Amino acid sequence: MLSSGLNKILLGGLALATTGSCTWWTPPATAACKAIDFALPRGRVNYPDSPAYAKENTYWSSRQTDNIAPACFVTPYNAFEVATTVTVLRGLNTQFSVKGGGHTAFAGGSNSDGGVTIDLMYLTALNVADDRKTVSIGAGNRWINVSEALDTQGLVVVGGRVADVGVSGLILGGGISYFSGMYGWACDNVRNYEVVTASGKIVNASPIKNKDLYWALRGGGGSNFGIVTRFDVAAYEQPGGNIWHNSLIIPGAANASAIAAYQNLTVNGMPADNKAHSYMVLTHMDMLGGYAVISDLFHADLPNTADGVDESVPGVFEPFESLPTIMKTKSIVNVSTLSRSINIPYGSRQTWWDTTVKATDPSLFTDIVPLWQAHVEKLQAAANGSAVTPYLAFQAIPLNVLKAMEANGGNALGLKQSDGPLMIVQLTAQWADSALDDLMEKSSEEVIGKINNLAKSRGLSHGFVYANYAGSRQSVFESYGAANHAKLKQIAQKWDPKGVLQKLWKGYFKL
Numbered sequence: 001m002l003s004s005g006l007n008k009i010l011l012g013g014l015a016l017a018t019t020g021s022c023t024w025w026t027p028p029a030t031a032a033c034k035a036i037d038f039a040l041p042r043g044r045v046n047y048p049d050s051p052a053y054a055k056e057n058t059y060w061s062s063r064q065t066d067n068i069a070p071a072c073f074v075t076p077y078n079a080f081e082v083a084t085t086v087t088v089l090r091g092l093n094t095q096f097s098v099k100g101g102g103h104t105a106f107a108g109g110s111n112s113d114g115g116v117t118i119d120l121m122y123l124t125a126l127n128v129a130d131d132r133k134t135v136s137i138g139a140g141n142r143w144i145n146v147s148e149a150l151d152t153q154g155l156v157v158v159g160g161r162v163a164d165v166g167v168s169g170l171i172l173g174g175g176i177s178y179f180s181g182m183y184g185w186a187c188d189n190v191r192n193y194e195v196v197t198a199s200g201k202i203v204n205a206s207p208i209k210n211k212d213l214y215w216a217l218r219g220g221g222g223s224n225f226g227i228v229t230r231f232d233v234a235a236y237e238q239p240g241g242n243i244w245h246n247s248l249i250i251p252g253a254a255n256a257s258a259i260a261a262y263q264n265l266t267v268n269g270m271p272a273d274n275k276a277h278s279y280m281v282l283t284h285m286d287m288l289g290g291y292a293v294i295s296d297l298f299h300a301d302l303p304n305t306a307d308g309v310d311e312s313v314p315g316v317f318e319p320f321e322s323l324p325t326i327m328k329t330k331s332i333v334n335v336s337t338l339s340r341s342i343n344i345p346y347g348s349r350q351t352w353w354d355t356t357v358k359a360t361d362p363s364l365f366t367d368i369v370p371l372w373q374a375h376v377e378k379l380q381a382a383a384n385g386s387a388v389t390p391y392l393a394f395q396a397i398p399l400n401v402l403k404a405m406e407a408n409g410g411n412a413l414g415l416k417q418s419d420g421p422l423m424i425v426q427l428t429a430q431w432a433d434s435a436l437d438d439l440m441e442k443s444s445e446e447v448i449g450k451i452n453n454l455a456k457s458r459g460l461s462h463g464f465v466y467a468n469y470a471g472s473r474q475s476v477f478e479s480y481g482a483a484n485h486a487k488l489k490q491i492a493q494k495w496d497p498k499g500v501l502q503k504l505w506k507g508y509f510k511l
């Protein structure tokens, strides 16, 4: 397939440009679109003003499409077509990006303005191995496709918690899951990656094949090592794909006791019960009466109940029972239903930023709240009545998760048990008016700086920046530690000696 595609390009008279030796002339991206169109079966390349292009140029955050227009979208159907596409882009020196599920918040994160965007939407194969221990997941799947296929089989994978998010970006950056307490992050559970490298070769990376690439892709992925076309991930038995869930909405005034309960869960509760999982989110919404805390508690052990409604609470979550609530919803649900219920709709402008601190002192977290509230008030004043919804999220990395990350030779994230327990502090906002974009970015960056300074002043700083929640200006790979950053660069140099991906694949975190 690859060679026949290249033959077609040669016949098309573009041989000079596709040899890779022609560095003196860079044709416009439209030439690459035409060359790819010529090399792939009909219909794979879509141009502006076509309905297919409009469908592909749809992203979760409207900042990824506002005033951003690729010369074309390429929609390969298999790894060979991805390889052909990469070969042409490399040969024609054309800037590109790759869209998995398109959930990056910032402009250009997975869409290439004026370049070529490869949309993996048709790589949706999904196969459970006969021994039920592995699931092969095409890189264009969303998590809802995975959970819908697995729930009915009584299997789960360590994957995304929200329906529409892409499998690819989430796994390549790390991947926090309902099941991370037992098995680590999503990247720790990949058994094999099928990857198209910068040279257009299709290779596999696993603990026995191309071990260096396998290590690098576990946290260092997403635009530095190649386009992953398939993830083979570990599957685990979970009857009906069901989990226990309790969602609490707590009045903002009670945030100190809610945060103390979450910090205690992080340091003591979750390491003692690795089937527990949780996050806590502070927000300001008129419909909740202003400031409020949303606390979601999950447990992989199911109480014995016939009607799916259960009033019992796993012991690890008992301390949350005494918190005042505006609303409390307990349920036993399968992963698909749960992930759909917390889906965040498309159509807003979005920003995400994060940092990581040590989790050992609850007062650090309660003292972060006024820093965030000052930011919220600034945003609301500037919004002048237009829609703004701010969030401050705490996401634990307890010791049991850090331990699980050590499996299979460890990942590239640079998180050590000796540094833990840790807490990711995540700052996000969604808004409507593009005039607020600069303020949103600047103010979020400032608050992250203030949180880091506060943590440092108390000897509680860590500095890990989780790629999947990071702002476009954050130094993700530097935060993995000098040794891991250097190792990632060295592996990238081996697999892409001419730095093609560093140069042509723009818009996301580079080494």
Ligand SMILES: Cc1cc2nc3c(=O)[nH]c(=O)nc-3n(C[C@H](O)[C@H](O)[C@H](O)COP(=O)(O)OP(=O)(O)OC[C@H]3O[C@@H](n4cnc5c(N)ncnc54)[C@H](O)[C@@H]3O)c2cc1C
Pocket: 060, 097, 098, 099, 100, 101, 102, 103, 104, 105, 109, 110, 120, 139, 159, 160, 161, 162, 164, 165, 166, 167, 168, 169, 170, 171, 172, 173, 174, 175, 176, 177, 221, 222, 223, 226, 227, 228, 229, 343, 344, 468, 469, 507, 508, 509
């Ligand atoms: C509503 C929502 C819920 C979320 N929930 C979670 C969660 O539960 N746990 C968690 O850990 N994170 C979560 N995240 C963060 C999420 O993991 C990241 O936003 C992730 O990048 C999304 O992946 P994507 O494929 O949709 O994004 P994209 O924007 O398509 O891709 C992200 C990056 O990866 C690159 N890329 C995409 N596909 C490939 C590929 N196949 N090979 C190589 N590079 C590729 C893209 O070019 C881009 O640089 C959530 C995000 C949102 C918006």
